[in-house]
Amino acid sequence: NAGVTQTPKFQVLKTGQSMTLQCAQDMNHEYMSWYRQDPGMGLRLIHYSVGAGITDQGEVPNGYNVSRSTTEDFPLRLLSAAPSQTSVYFCASSYSQSGANVLTFGAGSRLTVL
Amino acid sequence: KQEVTQIPAALSVPEGENLVLNCSFTDSAIYNLQWFRQDPGKGLTSLLLIQSSQREQTSGRLNASLDKSSGRSTLYIAASQPGDSATYLCAVPSGSRLTFGEGTQLTVNP
Numbered sequence: 308n309a310g311v312t313q314t315p316k317f318q319v320l321k322t323g324q325s326m327t328l329q330c331a332q333d334m335n336h337e338y339m340s341w342y343r344q345d346p347g348m349g350l351r352l353i354h355y356s357v358g359a360g361i362t363d364q365g366e367v368p369n370g371y372n373v374s375r376s377t378t379e380d381f382p383l384r385l386l387s388a389a390p391s392q393t394s395v396y397f398c399a400s401s402y403s404q405s406g407a408n409v410l411t412f413g414a415g416s417r418l419t420v421l
Numbered sequence: 422k423q424e425v426t427q428i429p430a431a432l433s434v435p436e437g438e439n440l441v442l443n444c445s446f447t448d449s450a451i452y453n454l455q456w457f458r459q460d461p462g463k464g465l466t467s468l469l470l471i472q473s474s475q476r477e478q479t480s481g482r483l484n485a486s487l488d489k490s491s492g493r494s495t496l497y498i499a500a501s502q503p504g505d506s507a508t509y510l511c512a513v514p515s516g517s518r519l520t521f522g523e524g525t526q527l528t529v530n531p
Contacts, residue, residue, distance in 0.1 A: 311464075340518070347523070348523075349425075349510075349521045349522060349523040349524070350465075350510070350512075350521040352518045352519070355518065365518060366518070397464055397465070399464075399465075404470065405453075405472055407452070407453040407455070407470055407472065407514070408514065408519065409455070409467055409470060410455075410465070410467060410519070411467070412464030412465040412466070413464050414462075414463055414464045415462070415463070415464050
C-alpha cells in the first residue's frame, strides 16, 4: 500500500494563478481531509469529506475548493492564489477506531505564492 | 472553542535521558487524544491514541497519559535516542475534526 500520496511536493505560483493539489489514498478510508501548517499557527483544517460525494468546510476554507468524486481522491483547488496561501499543505485519510479518527498523513505539498 | 497548548515549544536533551512532553486542552469533554510525530519535511505519523476511558497507553519506549479532569496529557519518552529527534504534536477531536497543538520540537544530542 502506498498510503496517502500528495502531488506536487513543491510548487511556486504567482498571485492570481490557479492550481490543484492532488491527494490519493489506497486504504479505502472514507474520511479525508486537508490541513495547512503555518509557523505559530499549527495545523488548521481547510476542508474535509466523510465519503464520496460529501464535503464540508473546516476552520479556514476561504480561497479553497474541494470535491470527492471517488473514495480514493480528494483534490484541493486554489482558484486565485494569494500570498497568504503560502504554506505547507497536508492531506490525511482516516479510519475509525473505537470512535476515534486515526489519521494517516501524506508527506505534504509546499506551496509558495509570490 | 477547543484550544490545545504544548509546553515546552522546544527541548534539547542528551541521549539516554528520560523526558516528558506536555499537552493541555481547554475543553475536557473529549473522548480521545492522539500523539503524533513529525520529522522535518515530512507528514505526521500517529504514535499513540488514548481513549477517554483509559488513563495511559504504551508503545515501546513511549507512554502517554491522559487526565481529562485537569485537561492534560503527557508523553513520556524513556531512554531517549538521537532518532527520537522530531516534533511531537498532540491532537483532540472537536466534532468530526481534530484540533492540534503547535508541537514540541525535540532534539536528542548524541
